Amino acid sequence: MNPTAVVSSRSYTYTYTYNPSLSFHTSPPHSPLSAFTFRLPFQPSLNTPLINPIHKSHTRFSKVCAAERYYGLSESPAKALRRVLELPGLHQGPACFDALSAKLVERAGFQYCFTSGFSISAARLGLPDTGFISSGEMVDQGQQITQAVSIPVIGDGDTGYGNAMNVKRTVKGYIRAGFAGIILEDQQSACHPVCYYSQLDSLCRISLTGTLGSHHAICKFTPLRLLLLINFHCKVSPKACGHTQGRKVVSREEAVMRIKAAIDARKESGSDIVIVARTDSRQAVSLDESLWRSRAFADVGADVLFIDALASKEEMKAFCEISPLVPKMANMLEGGGKTPILNPLELEDLGYKLVAYPLSLIGVSIQAMQDSLTAIKGGRIPPPGSMPSFEEIKEILGFNTYYEEEKRYATSTNQPSSQRVSSSRYSIQQRVQDYTEQRGRSPQDPIVEVITPDVYDNYGADGSRDPFSQIWSRTLRIKITGRDGFEKLDVRIPAGFLDGITNIIPALGGVNIKELLDDAADEVGGKLLLDFSDTMGDRIQVFLE
Incomplete structure (x- = not known):
């Protein structure tokens, strides 16, 4: 831990690491140090930045x-x-x-x-x-x-x-x-030393004495160079939290x-x-x-x-x-x-x-970050209930307020961010509205597309028979049990949405779920597809229902 001295003149400032705690000026006026201000701080700190203590005058108002x-x-x-x-x-x-x-x-x-x-x-x-x-x-x-x-x-x-x-x-x-x-x-x-100085030709000796030790500095000035030698013998006790030793x-x-x-x-x-x-x-x-x-x-x-x-x-x-x-x-x-x-x-x-x-x-x-890092390291993401949604995060940070205020300053060539984000969605909605008006329906009437499972029971997307197509009528149940025996997750998703599984449990990303589903497509009733423990010791089970 190094002490700091700051020696400044109108043209130069010399800083030696530490934090400001004591200021004093040399005197009498004829001292070779009369143009300089010394700061010999004693706050225990490591490379702490200093703020210029001299501020321009401000009005009281x-x-x-x-x-x-x-x-x-x-x-x-x-x-x-x-x-x-x-x-x-x-x-x-x-x-x-x-x-x-x-x-x-x-x-x-x-x-x-x-x-x-x-x-x-x-x-x-x-x-x-x-x-x-x-x-x-x-x-x-x-x-x-x-x-x-x-x-x-x-x-x-x-x-x-x-x-x-x-x-x-x-x-x-x-x-x-x-x-x-x-x-x-x-x-x-x-420590809070008391300072005095004595003039010795071109040298100025500054002695600092306090209840915790003594400190000495010798400074020699030349037109282009300042040499500062400091010898500190101060036993400083750093400030402590009120409930610590x-x-x-x-x-x-x-x-x-x-x-x-x-x-x-x-x-x-x-x-x-x-x-x-x-x-x-x-x-x-x-x-x-x-x-x-x-x-x-x-x-x-x-x-x-x-x-x-x-x-x-x-x-x-x-x-x-x-x-x-x-x-x-x-x-x-x-x-x-x-x-x-x-x-x-x-x-x-x-x-x-x-x-x-x-x-x-x-x-x-700290605890939430540790839990999240443990989950990620184990091949999972934090469960949905442990963190706000992305929309909630944006609301907390003020995105919606920003978008509303931005509209006040929008011009024809400067489209607000919220409009740029939703422009593609708006264009799709506009095409739907134009189509419904041409068909004589109100834009508010719901547009419903019905996909019957029977179509997929026998044919794939290209018209060929595809046994996997029957999976669309089935459900995957994903269950995670912790090492302590408590249930951490129990969700059900359509079996056809395989991409959704890895979003919930990244550890399943390397498992060929489709192959397992192909083998179980013709089976009636539920079947356990996977049952294993991840690196964190949590038991992961995947059922086809």
């Missing part, structure tokens, strides 16, 4: 309306979330991890949702939530999410990605991304300063983003410590309080009794965390206002 432009609403996402907080009862918020999962949350009727750093790290990087993902990646993912939905979204702001100044920058970035709220926690994100929290004073910095950033941006103050000190220190910190967060102006990993219903009750005017948030970690899983009525009785479900969507997605 543009900052307030930035999120509103994303939503197309008369009120900002933060105001919409505050309306939810004012409503009576408990409000459930599943945690999404991308635009599609957020759209599904909205379609399900939820009033708001969360983003989960755990889930985003898993879905975007395929890595654990141990500090790998950067603030820039979280903001980028968040912007994709907030633009996809009209409900307010509360973003996982992690530790704010550094000290109080970094917290301010993170909050402003989340505001610009369209978030309605941000969760900020008091875990240690990295290795949590460490910052001091009380620094924890409170993070929330104060977030509130100041909100004021400076002219925003009303909801600040959710989280403490991980219950598991890192004690229950009393977490209650003390929550009270302090409320005193400096946090909008919602959240203690992660409370260990019992009694602890949850004690939490809800402090600062009664400030809403409380619960975290129901599915699958087994420190906190007991309670239903919404129980949480409301304790005094909670918001509840997050962080793993439901990413968890069932």
Whole structure:
């Protein structure tokens, strides 16, 4: 793991891998470093992208309306979330991890949702939530999410990605991304050194000292070349998920300063983003410590309080009794965390206002993908009930809405997509209509073609006798039984539609079903044509009825 230093002037920027956590400027003005700004970050991350912390000035009005432009609403996402907080009862918020999962949350009727750093790290990087993902990646993912939905979204702001100044920058970035709220926690994100320098002729020595170690950098400048030598001796504990091992929290004073910095950033941006103050000190220190910190967060102006990993219903009750005017948030970690899983009525009785479900969507997605891959590897496709139809998928993604809106801008030379897709079908229907009108029938009258099985009992398509033609009056039954003895599939299809069999069970693609049917064509009653187990141990049976 390599630290990063970024040295920038008006003409050059030198970047050495790491994530921003600390900024400082050299002084006095006559120092050989006076034209440069140093950034020596300590957030544990691997090749995380940096975002330019210097932004052009914006008017207060543009900052307030930035999120509103994303939503197309008369009120900002933060105001919409505050309306939810004012409503009576408990409000459930599943945690999404991308635009599609957020759209599904909205379609399900939820009033708001969360983003989960755990889930985003898993879905975007395929890595654990141990500090790998950067603030820039979280903001980028968040912007994709907030633009996809009209409900307010509360973003996982992690530790704010550094000290109080970094917290301010993170909050402003989340505001610009369209978030309605941000969760900020008091875990240690990295070491926080104190910096000083001394001028030595053409060299500048920068020494950084902190509670976790010491760090030294020597910089030499020439007109065309910059040599940066860094020697770091810093034992950094990466940020951890609240229900995993290795949590460490910052001091009380620094924890409170993070929330104060977030509130100041909100004021400076002219925003009303909801600040959710989280403490991980219950598991890192004690229950009393977490209650003390929550009270302090409320005193400096946090909008919602959240203690992660409370260990019992009694602890949850004690939490809800402090600062009664400030809403409380619960975290129901599915699958087994420190906190007991309670239903919404129980949480409301304790005094909670918001509840997050962080793993439901990413968890069932992982399981569904694993099941589908197992089926495909075994020569099958996922059963029809395990996934939506193609039409349902298109509806979820907005194809039909797109087609309707596209019609507003259609021209004679620019035919809408929906019309192009259905043009061949329309031309066939038009020919049928012309024919029926010539015959004196209404276009609505049904056109029925009758094919009698007797024709195929004796003759094939070319007029010759064909024993296989009798199969059209028979039915194939396909049955799949799992290794556990439970029935997975039991369907019946016309025996003549052999292509349909492989669409259901690709493993039958290499079997000559027609030959088996030829042999059984003259038999009366049912017959077992196939009985075998596939590579996954499932029993596949094919009957002729």
